[in-house]
Amino acid sequence: MTALLTIIVLVFILVAIWQMVKIFDLAQAKNENVIAGVATDKDNTLNGYLMMGFLAFIYIITIVSFVKWGDLPLMSNSASEHGPTIDNLMVISMAIIFFVQTITQFLLHYFAYKYRGEKGKKALFFADNNKLEAIWTIIPVIVLAGLIIYGLSTWINIMGVDESDDPLIVELYAQQFNWKARYGGADNTLGKANVRLIDIDRANILGLDESDPNAQDDIITTELHLPVGRPVLFKMRSQDVLHSAYMPHFRAQMNCVPGMITQFGFTPTVTTAEMRETPQMVEKVQNINNIRVENSKKLVAKGEDPLERYEFDYLLLCNKICGKSHYNMQMKIVVETQEEYDAWIAEQKEFKNSLVN
Amino acid sequence: MSAHADNHAHDDHGHHHKETFVTKYIFSQDHKMIAKQYLITGTIMGVIGVLMSMMFRMQIAWPEEPNVLFEALLGKWAPDGVMDADIYLALVTIHGTIMVFFVLTAGLSGTFSNLLIPLQIGARDMASGFLNMVSYWLFFVSSVIMVISLFVEAGPAAAGWTIYPPLSALPMAQGGSGMGMTLWLVSMAIFIASSLLGSLNYIVTVINLRTKGMSMTRLPLTIWAFFVTAIIGVVSFPVLLSAALLLIMDRSFGTSFFLSDIFIQGEVLHYQGGSPVLFEHLFWFLGHPEVYIVILPAMGLVSEIMASNSRKPIFGYRAMIASILAIAFLSTIVWGHHMFISGMNPFLGSVFTFTTLLIAIPSAVKAFNWITTLWKGNLQLNPAMLFSIGFVSTFITGGLTGIILGDSALDINVHDTYFVVAHFHLVMGISALYGMFAGIYHWYPRMFGRMLNKNLGYIHFWVTAVCAYGVFFPMHFIGMAGLPRRYYTNSNFPLFDDLANVNVIITIFALVGGVVQIVYLYNFFGSIFYGKKSVQNPWKSTTLEWTAPVEHMHGNWPGEIPHVHRWAYDYSKPGHDVDFVPQNIPLKDGEEELQH
Secondary structure, eight states: OHHHHHHHHHHHHHHHHHHHHHHHHHHHHTOTTSOTTSOOHHHHHHHHHHHHHHHHHHHHHHHHHHHHHTTSSTTSOOOBSSHHHHHHHHHHHHHHHHHHHHHHHHHHHHHHHHTBOOTTOOOOOOOOOHHHHHHHHHHHHHHHHHHHHHHHHHHHHHHOOOGGGOOEEEEEEEETTEEEEEEOGGGTOOOOBOGGGOBGGGTBTTOBOTTOHHHHTOEEESSEEEETTSOEEEEEEESSSOEEEEEGGGTEEEEEOTTSOEEEEEOBOSOHHHHHHSHHHHHHHHHHHHHHHHHHHHHHHTTOOOOOOOOOOEEEEEOSOOSTTGGGOEEEEEEEOHHHHHHHHHHSOBHHHHOOO | OHHHHHHHHHTHHHHHHHOOHIIIIISOOOHHHHHHHHHHHHHHHHHHHHHHHHHHHHHHHSTTOOOHHHHHHHGGGSGGGOOOHHHHHHHHHHHHHIIIIIIIIIIIIIHHHHHHHHHHHTOSSOSOHHHHHHHHHHHHHHHHHHHHGGGSTTOBOOSTTTTOTTTTTOTTTOGGGTHHHHHHHHHHHHHHHHHHHHHHHHHHHHHHOOOTTOOGGGSOHHHHHHHHHHHHHHHHHHHHHHHHHHHHHHHHHOOOSSOOSOEETTEEOSOOSOOHHHHHHHHHHHHHHHHHHHHHHHHHHHHHHHHHHHTSOOTTHHHHHHHHHHHHHHHTTOGGGGOTTTTOOHHHHHHHHHHHHHTHHHHHHHHHHHHHHHTTOOBOOOHHHHHHHHHHHHHHHHHHTHHHHTSHHHHHHHTTBHHHHHHHIIIIIIHHHHHHHHHHHHHHHHHHSBOOOHHHHHHHHHHHHHHHHHHHHHHHHHHHTTOBSSOSOSOSSGGGGGGHHHHHHHHHHHHHHHHTHHHHHHHHHHHHHHSOBOOSOTTOOOSGGGGSOSSOOTTSSSSSOOOOOSOTTOBSOTTOSSSBOOTTSOOOTTOOOOOO
């Protein structure tokens, strides 16, 4: 309804604009020196000032966005070991962008205002200057060289998995529209698997090779639990279409591709409980809960149930379009101490005991 | 070829009266008419594409709320006015497809390459008028098929405009991957054929049919841009065609190019040994050059309009050509930056990071050269000039965030979020659209012999400019907050509840920006019939198209084709009384042609 009203209002505004333009046109028609449709000095002046106004608008929208929504970005408060390196690089890149953006937009709009046309004025015939062009070729080269070197060293550190520090091996298994996690069990080794071996009747839902000794103690769960401080190496699989395992708080993402196994490794550094206590998160959750209280009032007025209070949890989101319920494909991630993790994993069923005969 | 074109001119008078409605307006072989056909078809597709975006923006802002518009326009896909999740994805998919290919490739490049190449190089027509006609009609057929695909039973294609298999290959994965996707692929295959015929024609025409004196370094930058764009198209579009054909094979004939080990809806499919990553490589081998196919013509138009309206030569003409060539070359070796986290070898990712960030260099040169072109000019702030300045503004804002997305380490966390949506909409969507609008406002008199209303043009520009920033600037921030794109609703779990109000703001700007295009449409279609009559050279430009008579005629010029004696940018040249010297005016005694 809101939308329809908005559109009706907009249409009225358009009609008003059209009327005003007619008036403008009639007013200008008297002036015979003017070629219809070509800017006059008056137009140049008006639009020159509007250019400065627009520059102000760009600056204002930038400042407002940073003040109002700048706390939303995931640029601090990462929960993995490599997170801060990505965040650093992000802050540096943003600073460069901010600097260049402020200056170039100023020059562009200021020149448009300053050199607005006037009858009888002659422009400067200035076709070329090798020195200037060399300057603005070389400066980007230097800046970009720095960014490339920093970026690539970060990338190589993140993507290079060191198997020697005994990472916890976890399979992330994607299907329309949910996630499963598979742990290697006591031997920390995943059993062989292929979707061709899926046997729904026997509850072999991930297609594990039942004859593989490594598969017997595998553990399949619908929540992802990770011990804090221990490197994890994820092996991703998908059974149907492309999915992407996106764990924004850990600065981690990798596609899940049917027919191949992809991987991504990181070390979680902040437990769920600790993350809930950080000031940024307390504020964010408080903010979300305020919004939810407001929304609940509306729901209650309509006779529906109010929303539950929100408590923060890490999430694994699907981030590659995968079909109708793509928006609703996520899995809770719990980062906990080694003891809590051990207690949790001990409660889970091993593969060999979960089969139905 | 040129002999044939000349003949045209000579027996023009004989021809003129015999022309029927069908040969003049429908199966025309005249480049000017074909340009108008491209523009009007592109405009109609653009209206459809923008309407779609307004609808899904309303769904994002007010998720699952009943909406009479949805009920009216979506029918069974919006029971009780609530948008269905499948049709949401379809709208996003078709919006992308239509805007990228049908509006900003065919509508932009098709219109202005056709209109300007013969007129600015001094040719009677395209090298092959017949192929040109075939090219337009193939585009028309592909547009019709794309529109028909909206009405199929199981819904139109909904796998995203990138149509990654297996989602796009398996009808059981998604309703839209049935008949809807078949029609999408057929439409695109025909579109590619159309684009190739067009591109070949542009290349041949620019190489062979330049008038006497029109050396490559005297060409206006528009022609350089169209020429290089056509070359990129010829190099990269066939790869998409092969990807589409292989996907059709997988879908209909049981091959396994892109599919392997799939278990869906309770059964194992027979596919074995293919890889979806292969499709991604083939798709982006076109897909990335495609964004330059979209943006280069806009850059060309903007360079020309900026010089003309600044009454100054374009700054660094040779550097502009060099940067077009550098961008074109680099564009073919950066496609992997769409695939950093596709499962591709991370080392390959490093290579693509390197090549991608290099593109910032020629782009920066272009941006600084445009800004310097304005410096100490005598700026005529016509609507076309405003759109050109707007182009540089959004190109910078959108382009700068490319150094984040092109950096593989940073891409991990913002890949496929709204940050990407904000980036590419500003840098190639809005910018190219501005380029297109600039071109339309500038060359409308050349196309229709009448002027557009400038006051409506000013309103159109300023409201659009504010809305474009209002939509896409805040979008960066919800992307950096981790919000994935292509989510039907963000309120399904509470993590993103605090972004809901930002999405409402974005949608309001989008609705205003969408509705204000009515001003433009009214101006465009109204002025065809009621606009003020144009003079021959209303903007006082130097290029050859303004030496041709206002009334269109076969062969463009009565009598001999003008000869060219100077480059295209002699604006405000010292030693001349007027502030522009057209290209067909011979050098004065002792006047030197600038060694630009």
